Amino acid sequence: MDTSLVVVSNRGPITFEETPGGERRSRRGVGGLVTAISGALRERGGTWIASAISDADRAVAASGEAIDAGAGDGIDVRFVAVEQETYRRYYDEFSNRVLWFAHHYLWDPPRTPTFGEADADAWDAYTDVNRRFAESAANAAPDGGIALIQDYHFALLPALLRKMRPDLSIGHFWHIPFAQPDYLGLMPDAWAQGIVEGLLGADVCGFHTDRWLQNFLACVRSAEGLRARDRSIRFGDRRVRAGVYPIGVDPEHLTEIAAQPGVKHERSELKRWLGDRRLVLRVDRTELSKNILRGLRAYELVLERRPDLRERVVHLALLQPSRRSVPEYREYMEQVQRETERINARFGPEAIRMEITDNFPRSLAAYSLYDVLVVNPVFDGMNLVAREGPCLNRKGGVLVLSRNAGASVELAPAALTVNPVDVDGTARAIADGLDMGEAERQDRARKLRRLARGRSPARWLDAQLRDIERARAAGA
Amino acid sequence: MDTSLVVVSNRGPITFEETPGGERRSRRGVGGLVTAISGALRERGGTWIASAISDADRAVAASGEAIDAGAGDGIDVRFVAVEQETYRRYYDEFSNRVLWFAHHYLWDPPRTPTFGEADADAWDAYTDVNRRFAESAANAAPDGGIALIQDYHFALLPALLRKMRPDLSIGHFWHIPFAQPDYLGLMPDAWAQGIVEGLLGADVCGFHTDRWLQNFLACVRSAEGLRARDRSIRFGDRRVRAGVYPIGVDPEHLTEIAAQPGVKHERSELKRWLGDRRLVLRVDRTELSKNILRGLRAYELVLERRPDLRERVVHLALLQPSRRSVPEYREYMEQVQRETERINARFGPEAIRMEITDNFPRSLAAYSLYDVLVVNPVFDGMNLVAREGPCLNRKGGVLVLSRNAGASVELAPAALTVNPVDVDGTARAIADGLDMGEAERQDRARKLRRLARGRSPARWLDAQLRDIERARAAGA
Numbered sequence: 001m002d003t004s005l006v007v008v009s010n011r012g013p014i015t016f017e018e019t020p021g022g023e024r025r026s027r028r029g030v031g032g033l034v035t036a037i038s039g040a041l042r043e044r045g046g047t048w049i050a051s052a053i054s055d056a057d058r059a060v061a062a063s064g065e066a067i068d069a070g071a072g073d074g075i076d077v078r079f080v081a082v083e084q085e086t087y088r089r090y091y092d093e094f095s096n097r098v099l100w101f102a103h104h105y106l107w108d109p110p111r112t113p114t115f116g117e118a119d120a121d122a123w124d125a126y127t128d129v130n131r132r133f134a135e136s137a138a139n140a141a142p143d144g145g146i147a148l149i150q151d152y153h154f155a156l157l158p159a160l161l162r163k164m165r166p167d168l169s170i171g172h173f174w175h176i177p178f179a180q181p182d183y184l185g186l187m188p189d190a191w192a193q194g195i196v197e198g199l200l201g202a203d204v205c206g207f208h209t210d211r212w213l214q215n216f217l218a219c220v221r222s223a224e225g226l227r228a229r230d231r232s233i234r235f236g237d238r239r240v241r242a243g244v245y246p247i248g249v250d251p252e253h254l255t256e257i258a259a260q261p262g263v264k265h266e267r268s269e270l271k272r273w274l275g276d277r278r279l280v281l282r283v284d285r286t287e288l289s290k291n292i293l294r295g296l297r298a299y300e301l302v303l304e305r306r307p308d309l310r311e312r313v314v315h316l317a318l319l320q321p322s323r324r325s326v327p328e329y330r331e332y333m334e335q336v337q338r339e340t341e342r343i344n345a346r347f348g349p350e351a352i353r354m355e356i357t358d359n360f361p362r363s364l365a366a367y368s369l370y371d372v373l374v375v376n377p378v379f380d381g382m383n384l385v386a387r388e389g390p391c392l393n394r395k396g397g398v399l400v401l402s403r404n405a406g407a408s409v410e411l412a413p414a415a416l417t418v419n420p421v422d423v424d425g426t427a428r429a430i431a432d433g434l435d436m437g438e439a440e441r442q443d444r445a446r447k448l449r450r451l452a453r454g455r456s457p458a459r460w461l462d463a464q465l466r467d468i469e470r471a472r473a474a475g476a
Numbered sequence: 477m478d479t480s481l482v483v484v485s486n487r488g489p490i491t492f493e494e495t496p497g498g499e500r501r502s503r504r505g506v507g508g509l510v511t512a513i514s515g516a517l518r519e520r521g522g523t524w525i526a527s528a529i530s531d532a533d534r535a536v537a538a539s540g541e542a543i544d545a546g547a548g549d550g551i552d553v554r555f556v557a558v559e560q561e562t563y564r565r566y567y568d569e570f571s572n573r574v575l576w577f578a579h580h581y582l583w584d585p586p587r588t589p590t591f592g593e594a595d596a597d598a599w600d601a602y603t604d605v606n607r608r609f610a611e612s613a614a615n616a617a618p619d620g621g622i623a624l625i626q627d628y629h630f631a632l633l634p635a636l637l638r639k640m641r642p643d644l645s646i647g648h649f650w651h652i653p654f655a656q657p658d659y660l661g662l663m664p665d666a667w668a669q670g671i672v673e674g675l676l677g678a679d680v681c682g683f684h685t686d687r688w689l690q691n692f693l694a695c696v697r698s699a700e701g702l703r704a705r706d707r708s709i710r711f712g713d714r715r716v717r718a719g720v721y722p723i724g725v726d727p728e729h730l731t732e733i734a735a736q737p738g739v740k741h742e743r744s745e746l747k748r749w750l751g752d753r754r755l756v757l758r759v760d761r762t763e764l765s766k767n768i769l770r771g772l773r774a775y776e777l778v779l780e781r782r783p784d785l786r787e788r789v790v791h792l793a794l795l796q797p798s799r800r801s802v803p804e805y806r807e808y809m810e811q812v813q814r815e816t817e818r819i820n821a822r823f824g825p826e827a828i829r830m831e832i833t834d835n836f837p838r839s840l841a842a843y844s845l846y847d848v849l850v851v852n853p854v855f856d857g858m859n860l861v862a863r864e865g866p867c868l869n870r871k872g873g874v875l876v877l878s879r880n881a882g883a884s885v886e887l888a889p890a891a892l893t894v895n896p897v898d899v900d901g902t903a904r905a906i907a908d909g910l911d912m913g914e915a916e917r918q919d920r921a922r923k924l925r926r927l928a929r930g931r932s933p934a935r936w937l938d939a940q941l942r943d944i945e946r947a948r949a950a951g952a
Contacts, residue, residue, distance in 0.1 A: 104585075105585045105658065105659070106585060106586055107584075108583075108584035109580075109581045109582060109854045109855075109897070110582055110764040110765070110767070110769070110808060110854065111769060111811075113897050114770060114773065114897060114898075114899045115897065115898050115899065115900060115901075116899060116900050117900065120900075179658070180656040180657070180658050180659070181656070182581065182655070182656050182659070182691070182855075182880075183581070183656070183658070183659070185880075185895070186895075186897050188895060188898055188901070189895060215658070218694075288586040289586070291586070293586070293587060294590060297590065332586060335587075378585045378586065379585075379658075404658075404661075419661070419662075419664060419665060421585070421589050421590060421591065421662050422590075422591050422664055423590045423591065423592060424591060424592050424593065424596075425591075425664070
């Protein structure tokens with residue numbers, strides 16, 4: 001029989017909201033990760049521990065009632081409710097301003113980061129929240145169970161949990177890039193070492209690509225002076241494995257939701273707007289690492305160099321609002337909007353159509369219609385847009401893909417890969433995508449679709465569980 | 477008999493200027509590097525090839541007359557004169573904006589760098605200048621001689637020269653940090669690969685510390701897919717050695733020039749100004765990598781936290797103007813001046829005294845007087861201020877030193893090392909330096925002086941020549 005699980009992630013499979021009428025309503029996550037983990041929890045049994053994010057979540061957490069994750073799932077979900085100021089420090093300040101910036105190379109070292117007392121508070125909050133989640137996981141886990149810890153929000157948790165419950169097998173998965181030691185070393189030593197030692201509490205540390213894994217090993221060597229070779233680290237009397245588990249999308253699920261009426265409606269609307277013009281698309285969160293500014297300038301270069309394309313192409317940027325409480329994000333988005341206005345003043349009011357909105361059906365509709373999809377992050381752990389787009393596209397669309405996105409490891413042979421800081425090269429790739437002959441377009445699109453469909457979240461999870469169980473057997 | 481040399485560096489041992497009266501006057505470099513290389517050239521014979529920088533240099537180069545490097549040196553100096561616009565692209569644009577920024581981690585990746593056509597021109601100019609210096613070196617070098625190529629201005633030169641003159645033994649020394657592959661990869665591939673392959677044209681690649689050497693090896697592995705281990709790289713049918721040669725100062729020379737009347741005059745002047753106040757000193761070029769902004773803020777924090785020190789301490793920042801033609805430097809220095817004004821508005825008009833001037837005697841005078849010397853670069857290949865200061869200080873002065881300066885490898889045990897982005901930690905180190913008891917101060921200062929004096933430029937050069945000759949013997 002399979003061992004039962006405890007999953008820890010910041011965002012859980014379900015969240016609650018209070019209706020204006022005072023009723024409590026639940027909303028279930030639809031992403032592939034939620035579906036995969038839910039599936040494993042249904043099969044094996046276990047508990048999913050997540051942050052109480054909304055006020056209604058907090059009320060549910062306080063009431064102590066069992067959470068029904070809906071759809072008759074029978075999954076045991078537990079919320080950890082943290083006071084709002086502590087949550088803000090843990091989530092906005094430490095996870096998203098310090099760790100996210102470090103691992104995506106988002107600082108401007110002559111000026112940022114600077115670390116002061118507010119940041120020390122953020123580190124304390126991060127430590128505190130990691131400890132509280134570890135306690136919750138320690139309480140929920142059955143004897144000899146498996147704990148699956150998700151992402152950079154919980155880097156300290158593996159070591160904390162191991163201390164509380166040495167009987168558990170622990171896997172940690174790091175969903176974002178991992179920086180190289182010089183750059184990680186821009187954090188205070190205690191933090192960088194804490195992160196590395198926290199992760200080494202796991203039996204298996206997972207990453208999307210070998211590149212991020214090797215960077216992690218380099219940081220282990222540099223911060224701890226440990227030997228780390230061939231994806232294996234000797235840490236005290238234990239052996240820690242590192243593994244590569246690229247996540248993908250669930251193509252059946254994607255096709256299913258793309259067939260829903262809301263998506264069809266958006267598709268008709270977009271087709272009407274497009275007319276016979278061709279579509280260069282980007283779909284992203286409003287995020288510094290996504291390289292929106294250079295993407296806009298690359299498109300501007302295309303229009304500048306190719307008057308013949310000006311009336312025949314449009315650029316649609318669908319941007320989902322993100323982290324608006326972080327000042328760096330507000331500034332960045334103001335700059336993005338100014339650039340858009342500048343370019344539109346130059347090339348016509350709708351050269352670029354930017355929509356800052358959270359409308360997933362519209363993104364799915366746009367996926368089916370693009371001629372060129374631009375995915376040009378400066379750095380990105382994986383990037384699922386690069387997989388979702390090709391799964392749903394029906395026009396032989398070309399993928400322009402940053403080589404610093406984890407997705408490029410598998411998709412590069414069928415995409416036009418670019419160095420994301422090379423605006424000129426990105427502009428050439430977009431133009432090449434528009435100029436490409438139909439036969440090559442279709443051929444590449446077919447390959448892309450096959451590659452993009454090849455990594456389901458279920459497979460991602462199974463591979464990790466297999467390695468964790470193998471590590472346990474080897475250690476026994 | 478020793479093999480004769482060809483030295484290539486951008487700045488040579490001598491430069492000329494036209495007096496208002498139309499006379500031509502020469503000025504000899506006084507740095508330790510010039511002295512060491514001049515010494516070796518005197519001993520072994522050979523030629524020093526450098527850029528014609530001033531108009532008078534160009535006139536000398538055009539006239540074809542032999543250059544007397546003065547002091548009866550009998551060193552053969554040759555200028556390579558490049559048209560001014562090409563020189564600007566090679567020097568300002570490519571060497572100092574692209575390579576310098578890449579290797580000191582000075583970009584702001586959500587926004588910079590972006591590479592366009594102007595940068596392609598800069599790369600072409602860089603390639604062109606490297607080729608012209610290679611030709612000049614190929615012409616000057618005797619059969620089976622040794623070529624010593626200096627620094628990031630000439631990364632392509634080793635490979636170019638090897639092609640022209642396979643009989644030569646070639647050493648390259650990289651005086652700045654070397655970035656890790658993720659960051660170097662923010663340059664266009666062709667450039668990053670060109671740099672790495674250019675350097676691999678040498679028999680011996682030298683760095684100040686093992687940290688920069690290991691980063692170079694990581695870039696070799698990543699850009700070329702080569703095996704690089706134990707400071708040795710197999711490249712085609714050759715073996716390339718990498719070595720660590722920390723440069724230092726020549727303490728005798730330093731003591732000698734510090735005894736000159738100009739320095740004595742500056743010292744009296746500074747002592748009068750200081751009175752019985754204690755001195756926190758920084759001496760730097762006006763350079764983004766030197767971390768002047770955070771240094772000022774750290775000093776502000778000291779004043780904020782320690783009202784008892786406000787009347788008793790002053791901060792003198794001696795900044796030598798640098799690269800004022802590069803927009804990033806002008807912006808940075810405007811920011812530095814605004815910060816200084818803000819802090820002085822808060823704590824008194826002379827809380828910080830900033831002098832932006834090229835006055836080496838004044839720096840030497842200030843070295844003898846500091847209580848705390850702040851050397852906090854974000855990244856720095858070596859940093860000689862951290863060695864010059866302790867050599868000349870007479871007050872048991874404390875060195876606050878960035879752990880990202882190459883100098884920290886040897887000086888750390890006697891300095892207060894800081895993470896340069898940690899303003900809070902830097903403030904604490906400055907305060908600790910001021911609070912430190914006399915016995916510990918003197919003890920550390922003694923150790924520092926011994927360590928700082930331990931690496932003369934002559935020793936630096938001898939070690940390289942020995943390894944180049946050893947490599948030649950092994951290859952023969």
